Amino acid sequence: MAYFFFFFAGGLICEAQNNYWIKWSTDDPQHYVDWVAFTSKIARDKYLDSVQNSFQKEGYLGLSVKRESISRDSLQVQIMCGKKYYWESISEGNVPKALYQNLRPITRAYSSASDWMRNVINGAENSGFPFAQIKLDSIRRNGNALSAVFAYDAGPLIHWDSVKVAGATKTQARYVQNITGIRPGQPFSQKQLDEANQALSRSPYFEQTRSPIVDFQIKKAQPTFTLRDRNTNVLDGIIGLLPNANEPGKMLITGQLDLELYHLGGVGRDVAVHWQRLNVETQSLDISAKESFLFNSPLDIRVGFNLLKQDSTFLNRYLSLDFGYHLSTKSYLRFFTVRQASDILSTEAFGDVTELPDVADYRWNQYGLGWAWDKLDSPDFPRRGFLVSGEFGLGNKRILENTGFPTEVYLNLDKDNPQYLGKGEIQTHIFVRPGFGMWIRGSAAFIQNQNLLLNDLFRLGGLKSIRGFNENFFYAQSYGYINMEQRLFFGENSFLMGFLDFGILENPYFAAAIDKPVSFGAGINLDTGSGVFRFIYGVGKSNLQPLQFSYSRIHFGYLARF
Numbered sequence: 066m067a068y069f070f071f072f073f074a075g076g077l078i079c080e081a082q083n084n085y086w087i088k089w090s091t092d093d094p095q096h097y098v099d100w101v102a103f104t105s106k107i108a109r110d111k112y113l114d115s116v117q118n119s120f121q122k123e124g125y126l127g128l129s130v131k132r133e134s135i136s137r138d139s140l141q142v143q144i145m146c147g148k149k150y151y152w153e154s155i156s157e158g159n160v161p162k163a164l165y166q167n168l169r170p171i172t173r174a175y176s177s178a179s180d181w182m183r184n185v186i187n188g189a190e191n192s193g194f195p196f197a198q199i200k201l202d203s204i205r206r207n208g209n210a211l212s213a214v215f216a217y218d219a220g221p222l223i224h225w226d227s228v229k230v231a232g233a234t235k236t237q238a239r240y241v242q243n244i245t246g247i248r249p250g251q252p253f254s255q256k257q258l259d260e261a262n263q264a265l266s267r268s269p270y271f272e273q274t275r276s277p278i279v280d281f282q283i284k285k286a287q288p289t290f291t292l293r294d295r296n297t298n299v300l301d302g303i304i305g306l307l308p309n310a311n312e313p314g315k316m317l318i319t320g321q322l323d324l325e326l327y328h329l330g331g332v333g334r335d336v337a338v339h340w341q342r343l344n345v346e347t348q349s350l351d352i353s354a355k356e357s358f359l360f361n362s363p364l365d366i367r368v369g370f371n372l373l374k375q376d377s378t379f380l381n382r383y384l385s386l387d388f389g390y391h392l393s394t395k396s397y398l399r400f401f402t403v404r405q406a407s408d409i410l411s412t413e414a415f416g417d418v419t420e421l422p423d424v425a426d427y428r429w430n431q432y433g434l435g436w437a438w439d440k441l442d443s444p445d446f447p448r449r450g451f452l453v454s455g456e457f458g459l460g461n462k463r464i465l466e467n468t469g470f471p472t473e474v475y476l477n478l479d480k481d482n483p484q485y486l487g488k489g490e491i492q493t494h495i496f497v498r499p500g501f502g503m504w505i506r507g508s509a510a511f512i513q514n515q516n517l518l519l520n521d522l523f524r525l526g527g528l529k530s531i532r533g534f535n536e537n538f539f540y541a542q543s544y545g546y547i548n549m550e551q552r553l554f555f556g557e558n559s560f561l562m563g564f565l566d567f568g569i570l571e572n573p574y575f576a577a578a579i580d581k582p583v584s585f586g587a588g589i590n591l592d593t594g595s596g597v598f599r600f601i602y603g604v605g606k607s608n609l610q611p612l613q614f615s616y617s618r619i620h621f622g623y624l625a626r627f
Contacts, residue, residue: 085108088140090144091146092145093146113142122176124149125149127148128144128146150211153211155215158202164192168185169181185217190253192252196220197217198220200215224251225251225286226285226286228289229290232292239361240333269327269445273290274291278291297328298326300324321342337351347374353368365391370382377411378410378424379409380407381405381407382405382406384403395438395439397437399436399456401431401458403429407520408426421464423518424518424519425467430460431486432458432459433459436456438453439452446558448496449496451491451494454491456488460483461481483514485512486511487511488510490507493506509545509546522542524541526539528599530546532584532618533582533584533585533586534605534610545569546566556591557592561587562589565585568581577608586602586603586617587602588601598621599621604617
């Protein structure tokens, strides 16, 4: 009586909580699973079906199920497995050898045949036969030993048709065709379609609003990609007028301008102009243009010009030509050449030097190779995946004689010798759980030459490298640093963050050649729909800056997109 009352009360509790319970066990092999709750009867039945299917895949083909209802919402199941069957022999039949020559042989396990058949169908789908079918034929049983022959039907050979683009986008169909690698006349491939879907999701120009649709007609497969353009163009800047202390009566224009126009004409054509002048004597200008998929080939071309005027010390100019080649939807190879020129602006401080100072006039022709592997799930604010990139450049640097330097400076000086550099970076995004993720980036570089100059060195520090310091605060011959962020998301692209940066820098022109800057802080990244607002507060320590809040830095800005 007490036993009945216990289950009756339990049934009332189950009903009150709207739960459906199941408990099951097997005879041989023995398994036992205690009460499991489900929110609906349908969910409970699906669970029981999956349990039966798992045993059938193990070879228990003759299993039977005995159900016993304990109450209206509680079910106890006894599974009698019966004999376990295995494959004694199985023949490939008429399956083309090209589809199975690289597959593992079928073992005696019953499930191995279904896995083998699934792999054959995957191979057929990726070689132009999306409607291929395979089944077991001539099945024979000897006790619990089975033998059979595969029967394969390839179906019609399907080729790709032209790509179609739909949605609110200016993107040209030929650009989508180039970025996905889908070419009319090539055999259909499901793997290629899946990779194309991933490649388009990483595009900075647009996003997909629905999954790709494939229309099969007359042995042709026409994919349709529905896209919506992202707000990627940037126009941002500040212009100021200050009295020119060097020329009384005249005004000095200062400020910053960022103009970035992307995907012009819907073909991946980009133009960017960046200008910055925050004080009287220092300013920079960076201009670049890129043409994607030149003449519908996998080749990109980019040209750039960069100018850096460092107060009254030196003036650097860079003219670059960059060729990029799409090895795949994830892999990108670059060939580049750079003409670099640097000139001393004032020689008054070097009239009495007896050896080459830390700055000098030079010309450097550089040729190099770069590579990137992109597995990020988003171009702007990814949450999963990683990115690996690197480059190596080599060229001949020639030091020019400056008439403002004493002539003995250049005596016995090898003014013409090779100079080389290398850079590498890896970043990964880890999405721990909804609303919480991590970002980790490691970056390193070096430059080497017999006569290395201060105006040769890398410039880093600030928002895009080691935070908590002014922009371009450090000079470095070689460096390595790590950025780590903990991100708490409260929107699609909005998050609070805490960070820790650590680096090792080498500068041959400072008494303490090795510097180990470290910084930490917090901030917010806010996506407003029409742009991104970023505010970061950081405190840093290095050989040149003590760890004090009076030296803390605030990095903030608003990037307007249209």
